Amino acid sequence: MVDSVIGEKFHMLTVICQLESHDKRRKLLLCQCDCGRYIVASRGEVVGGRKRNCGNKSHHYIDISGHQFGRLTAIKEVGETSSGDKKWLCQCECGNQVVVKSYALRKGLTRSCGCLRRELGQKRFANDIRFLANKGNSTSFLSADGVNLVSLRKGERNTSGVIGVSKEKKTGWWNARLYFNGKYVLLKTFDSFEEAVAARKNAEAQYLQRNYQVEQHSVAND
Numbered sequence: 001m002v003d004s005v006i007g008e009k010f011h012m013l014t015v016i017c018q019l020e021s022h023d024k025r026r027k028l029l030l031c032q033c034d035c036g037r038y039i040v041a042s043r044g045e046v047v048g049g050r051k052r053n054c055g056n057k058s059h060h061y062i063d064i065s066g067h068q069f070g071r072l073t074a075i076k077e078v079g080e081t082s083s084g085d086k087k088w089l090c091q092c093e094c095g096n097q098v099v100v101k102s103y104a105l106r107k108g109l110t111r112s113c114g115c116l117r118r119e120l121g122q123k124r125f126a127n128d129i130r131f132l133a134n135k136g137n138s139t140s141f142l143s144a145d146g147v148n149l150v151s152l153r154k155g156e157r158n159t160s161g162v163i164g165v166s167k168e169k170k171t172g173w174w175n176a177r178l179y180f181n182g183k184y185v186l187l188k189t190f191d192s193f194e195e196a197v198a199a200r201k202n203a204e205a206q207y208l209q210r211n212y213q214v215e216q217h218s219v220a221n222d
């Protein structure tokens with residue numbers, strides 16, 4: 001019989017399978033503790049939370065002090081969770097300190113104070129822009145969150161709605177600019193808006209496809 005709790009995790013126990021039992025009212029489950037040991041417990045004990053781990057406390061104390069897990073280095077044990085797993089104070093490479101469950105460290109579920117995830121999020125954000133910019137219409141692209149990226153990146157001086165293209169008030173000419181790797185690779189004036197946009201797009205295709213990260217910084221400083 002397929003039991004719905006098979007594969008589920010209750011505190012430190014993961015249900016492996018249901019065992020044959022003479023007593024039909026007492027369903028027995030084979031479970032694996034986070035520490036690796038197997039135990040047999042009744043379904044009621046496991047689901048009800050009366051059994052939360054293999055019961056071998058000393059077994060759960062695994063000395064990981066000084067060990068590195070991603071960006072985290074375990075410093076010292078600082079207690080245990082309600083499930084019975086040990087909590088460790090960790091030093092992150094970025095300077096922060098966090099308390100993490102031993103299991104999460106050993107299984108690679110937690111590898112930083114959160115800074116790693118934030119950085120990955122930023123990379124994903126950059127890929128978002130790149131993906132949408134490649135679709136050709138850089139005047140109205142939105143991030144996955146629906147944020148209008150143009151409005152985030154458009155400077156005060158920009159009067160055209162297109163990044164890097166602005167109108168000179170006095171002359172009525174259009175300036176096309178692209179700041180890349182610390183210098184302007186495009187800095188020209190055109191009679192028409194269309195020409196300026198085309199020049200900017202050409203420059204984007206030439207420089208930005210190769211190194212999008214740098215472009216992001218240059219826009220911020222622009």
Ligand SMILES: [Zn+2]
Nearest residue numbers: 033035053054
């Ligand atoms: Zn255990």
Ligand SMILES: [Zn+2]
Nearest residue numbers: 092094113115
């Ligand atoms: Zn960190």
